[in-house]
Amino acid sequence: MRDKVINEARELGLDVDVQTLERSTATAQEAAGAVGCHEAQIAKSLVFLADGEAMLCIASGAHRVDRSRLAEVLDAAEVTQASPAQVRAATGFAVGGVPPICHGLSVVLDEALLEHEQVWAAAGDGYSLFAVDPRELVRCTGATVAAVGE
DSSP: OHHHHHHHHHHTTOOOOOEEOSSOOSSHHHHHHHHTOOGGGEEEEEEEEETTEEEEEEEETTSOBOHHHHHHHHTOSOEEEOOHHHHHHHHSSOTTOOOSSSSOOOEEEEGGGGGSSOEEEEOSSTTEEEEEOHHHHHHHHTOEEEOOBO
């Protein structure tokens, strides 16, 4: 899966150095500890169902996503968190390793991430991360930028 992320990043014009670590990076807290940054610098990729349609929210690791705010941004009546099985079906990746790319889903990026020059994102599994400028994530994913944190 890591190679898929590297290849997709190259195709999108991202120069990433995927780091595979000895310890888990599956949660924002674990990822921040593993690379020595603040949780706010972790770009967690979360799958939601907006009126039944899978979409990806790239959120700051420092807070939870406010589903009602996300519903407003998406003009959706209902937004629910996807189950682990739905995440894998929608992205091909397991929870804790979903990258911000490689899935073809519509994307909303938490504007809080733009406060940082660099954020860390999952690279396909719960042990791999890559650093990236969040503005580059907006560019290459076509993300809608919005305040979606609680």
